[in-house]
């Protein structure tokens with residue numbers, strides 16, 4: 001059991017790396033060795049300080065972080081997400097991720113938009129204890145699909161004018177999963193706070209199996225040794241209109257107007273930049289990243305440098321062979 005509280009995602013991630021390495025027990029689900037802590041309560045007191053970057057040990061792809069949360073909130077399970085993270089395709093059955101969170105959130109059993117449900121419930125009874133978004137569905141998730149949701153559900157509480165959010169995950173990979181899961185959940189948290197017009201409270205991340213795979217132990221040790229800089233806070237997210245689906249469609253297409261919604265606009269531009277990068281237009285991808293206000297552009301630039309260095313190392317190794 002561990003309990004950790006930090007202001008920012010960077011500090012939380014660094015502390016978690018150290019604790020799981022030190023205290024984790026060896027276990028090998030599917031034959032893959034991990035160190036695991038059973039039972040973790042991680043608290044982020046400023047959910048806007050959501051982006052993990054511990055150079056050079058661990059860099060995140062901000063385009064994937066942004067794409068994933070927009071994909072989830074838009075209710076999508078469409079394969080365009082693979083353009084932002086090719087590794088995800090291995091978890092797909094028939095080209096689709098069966099555990100995709102979006103359709104479960106926005107159209108549970110083809111009927112219920114849980115996001116709208118929570119918003120309306122808390123608008124009518126802010127003290128409610130019933131504001132739950134459920135993800136794990138035994139009817140779908142015991143069929144032997146490759147992708148079974150790791151997040152069981154999200155809960156929301158308005159107390160003393162602040163919205164607090166709790167997430168429970170049955171399983172969380174510290175290295176690959178946790179940083180992106182924190183990013184996505186805290187955007188959902190802030191979006192709901194904006195809709196309810198209350199302040200952003202604490203974000204609580206409860207995990208049953210919090211683990212590190214053996215191939216990430218060295219990286220995690222390097223993170224744990226690196227002096228931790230707090231993640232900077234993203235600027236406040238403008239509350240989107242109630243008609244979220246249409247709005248997010250415009251953001252994803254890069255058509256959200258800058259003057260109305262600078263942060264959502266920037267998120268659309270991050271996706272656009274990464275599409276240019278993938279299509280080979282690296283100069284214009286980098287120029288667009290550099291033109292963005294705020295840290296997302298800085299992180300995207302760092303990611304492009306990381307990709308370039310990785311390509312260089314790979315091609316040098318190939319030439320030596």
Ligand SMILES: O=c1ccn([C@H]2C[C@H](O)[C@@H](COP(=O)(O)O)O2)c(=O)[nH]1
Nearest residue numbers: 029148150151171172173177178181
């Ligand atoms: O949002 C997610 C989705 C998956 N995983 C990780 C946790 C596990 O390492 C692996 C899923 O394997 P099982 O828990 O289903 O065995 O993916 C996460 O960390 N976060």
